[in-house]
Structures are given as C-alpha cells and as structure tokens.
Amino acid sequence: MAAVPEDATFTLKAHFDGMAPIYDGFGPVWYEMGGALLAKNPNPISSSSIVHDNACGNGVCSSLIVKAAGTNNRPTICATDLSPKMIAEVKKRPGLESVKSEVMNSEALAFPDNTFTHSIASMVHPTTLHPDVLTKEIFRTLKPDGVALSAQFASYGWIDFTQEAIRKIRPDAPPFPGPVPEEWKTVDWFKSQFVNAGFKPENVDVSKITIRILFKDMWPECRAHMCKAVVMMVAGSWSKADEEALYEELMKRFDPETSDGDGFDHETLLLVAKK
Ligand SMILES: C[S@@+](CC[C@H](N)C(=O)[O-])C[C@H]1O[C@@H](n2cnc3c(N)ncnc32)[C@H](O)[C@@H]1O
Numbered sequence: 001m002a003a004v005p006e007d008a009t010f011t012l013k014a015h016f017d018g019m020a021p022i023y024d025g026f027g028p029v030w031y032e033m034g035g036a037l038l039a040k041n042p043n044p045i046s047s048s049s050i051v052h053d054n055a056c057g058n059g060v061c062s063s064l065i066v067k068a069a070g071t072n073n074r075p076t077i078c079a080t081d082l083s084p085k086m087i088a089e090v091k092k093r094p095g096l097e098s099v100k101s102e103v104m105n106s107e108a109l110a111f112p113d114n115t116f117t118h119s120i121a122s123m124v125h126p127t128t129l130h131p132d133v134l135t136k137e138i139f140r141t142l143k144p145d146g147v148a149l150s151a152q153f154a155s156y157g158w159i160d161f162t163q164e165a166i167r168k169i170r171p172d173a174p175p176f177p178g179p180v181p182e183e184w185k186t187v188d189w190f191k192s193q194f195v196n197a198g199f200k201p202e203n204v205d206v207s208k209i210t211i212r213i214l215f216k217d218m219w220p221e222c223r224a225h226m227c228k229a230v231v232m233m234v235a236g237s238w239s240k241a242d243e244e245a246l247y248e249e250l251m252k253r254f255d256p257e258t259s260d261g262d263g264f265d266h267e268t269l270l271l272v273a274k275k
Contacts, residue, residue: 013128018225021087023058024217028041032211033268034061034122037151040069040207040272045118049075052116052141054134055106055124056081061192062099065267077120080104089272103151107133111141121150125193126180135197138273148194148273154185154208158254162230165249169242176234187269192215192272203274214263215256223254 021028038061045051045065056079067076079101081089091102104110106121107130117238119138125131138148159178166173183189187206194204217222227250235243252258 002056007081012127013084015229016083016127017085020058020074020083020089022219022221022225023086023089025222027213027217029121029213029266030060030123031064033151034064034120036209036211036268037061037120037122037270038064041118041149042272042274043117043145044149045069045073045075047073047075049117050143051075051077051118052111052120053077053079054119054121054138055103055127056090057086057123059093059096059099059101060122062096062101063093064088066095066099068087074098075101076114077098078102080106080109082106084172086263090211106137106171109137109141112157113140113151114143115141117143117146119146119148121148123152125150125152125190126184131184131193132196135193139194139197139199142275144275148271148275149201150190150271150273152185152190152269154267155185156260157213157266158226161253161260161264162234162250164169165246165253166234168249169246170238176179179229179255187210190269190271194271199273199275204271205273206269206271209268211268212263213266215254215259216262218254225253227251229252 007222051065057061059079062077062079069075077099077182082105084103087103090096106128119142121138128134139245142148156178163176166176191204191206195201227247231243231247232252235246
C-alpha cells in the first residue's frame with residue numbers, strides 16, 4: 001500500500017479522539033452496522049465466550065452484545081481502541097462496567113495467540129493504516145473454530161454531492177476519490193485481507209446490505225466534523241477563501257433544511273470468517 005507519513009498513527013488517534021464525545025451523534029449507523037454484523041454470527045455468544053471488540057470506538061458492539069446476552073449469559077468482553085478518548089467513553093458507559101477496555105493498537109495486539117472465541121471489527125479496516133496487519137492480528141488471536149466478524153462500507157453515499165460542492169468552487173478540480181482507495185471498497189479486497197491472513201477461502205463469507213443515513217439524525221457538530229474532514233482531504237493547496245467556500249457549500253448539502261434530499265445510502269459489507 002501507499003507509504004504513510006511517519007506521524008500518521010498520531011493523526012489517526014487525534015482524529016478519533018475528536019470524534020469520541022460526538023460518536024453517537026452520527027445517527028444510528030454504527031448500531032445498524034454492528035447489529036447486522038452480529039446477526040450473521042454462526043456461533044452463539046454465551047457466558048463461556050471470550051469476545052474481542054476490536055477498535056471498539058465508544059463500545060457500540062460491546063453494548064449490543066451485553067444487551068442481547070441479558071444478565072445470566074454475559075460473555076467476557078475485551079474492548080480495545082487506539083484512541084484514549086474512545087476508551088474513556090467505554091469506561092463511563094452504563095452497562096459496560098464488566099467490559100475490560102484498554103488502549104491498544106489493533107495492528108500489534110497484546111493478547112496471546114488463540115485467545116478469543118469471537119473477534120469483532122466493525123468499520124475498522126478502512127480506518128486503519130495497515131488493514132493487512134490488522135487482519136493477521138485478528139487471525140492470530142482467534143481460537144481455532146473461532147469466528148471473526150467484520151463490516152465496512154462498500155460505497156459512501158455522500159461522495160456524489162461532495163463532488164458537486166467541490167466542482168462549484170473549483171470547476172477544474174480532479175474527481176474526489178473519497179476517504180479510501182476504490183479497491184478497498186470491494187468484496188474481493190475485503191475477502192482477500194482475511195484469506196491472506198490465514199483464513200481458508202471457503203470459510204470466508206461476505207454479504208451486502210444498505211444503510212441509510214438521514215441528515216436529521218446527524219448532530220450539527222457531526223455534520224461540521226465531516227465537512228471539515230472533507231475540506232482537509234480535498235483542499236490541500238487551495239486558498240483559505242476557497243477552503244471556506246467549500247466548507248459552506250458542504251454544510252448546505254448536509255443540512256436537512258437546505259439539502260436536496262433527506263440523506264444518503266452507504267452500501268455495507270458484512271464478513272464472517274471461521275478459523
Ligand atoms: C469508525 S470507528 C468504529 C468503532 C466501532 N468498531 C464501532 O462499531 O462503532 C473506527 C475506530 O477504529 C479505531 N482505530 C483505527 N485504527 C486503529 C488501530 N490501529 N488500532 C486500534 N484502533 C484503531 C479508531 O480509534 C475508531 O475508534
């Protein structure tokens with residue numbers, strides 16, 4: 001993959017630290033994704049399960065697992081994330097008191113080989129710097145017969161109207177590719193991460209769903225966070241005035257009062273792999 005700047009891990013941590021207090025303000029998207037992913041789990045989670053909520057964010061998947069388990073069937077859950085602020089959110093979340101949460105890089109997990117019965121990485125591959133290393137760590141730490149569950153977007157519904165906003169400010173701007181390389185959004189790429197990590201191809205299944213995000217469900221600060229992130233991705237050497245104009249254009253398109261539609265769709269891949 002492309003070389004990344006030396007401080008990229010730091011930048012990633014800072015980005016997600018910034019998102020931590022407003023993570024639930026992006027609407028129900030993370031819960032719909034995690035819920036759909038957990039519904040694909042072929043090995044029911046029980047009190048004898050040892051689950052890794054990998055790059056757990058504010059604990060979305062842990063909270064879904066705890067809710068489904070009830071009080072008598074609660075598994076051991078280890079939740080890890082690179083962002084200390086995300087882990088702080090997990091620690092203060094009601095219902096997750098028994099979850100063992102800690103700051104940890106998913107590309108260098110501190111767990112021994114063959115630790116987990118279930119390894120869950122929901123919307124993690126596109127956000128890590130080295131998804132191949134992440135997936136090898138998932139394979140290494142999963143017990144034989146264990147299940148890895150992973151989800152990611154196959155399309156980003158906001159890219160088209162973002163492109164329109166960019167062209168309005170800079171008609172000659174090159175096409176906006178979005179946050180991840182085109183190849184990373186494909187079923188083949190996602191599956192190959194797991195096969196290259198050691199899972200047998202016949203034990204890896206990928207399915208697709210669509211998740212709709214409504215502008216009205218996004219907190220204003222989350223819209224602003226997204227628009228700022230897009231300006232940072234796109235603008236580069238643009239003048240300050242053009243950057244600000246792009247930010248204004250984007251904010252109009254993300255605002256339920258001024259946008260053309262009521263939201264956008266994310267095609268989403270759900271992957272199940274058995275070790
Ligand atoms: C989009 S969020 C997904 C969070 C959660 N899995 C969920 O279902 O909502 C991506 C998370 O990955 C974390 N992350 C990115 N790279 C990581 C890495 N190398 N190690 C650990 N966490 C990482 C970020 O800090 C962020 O919390």
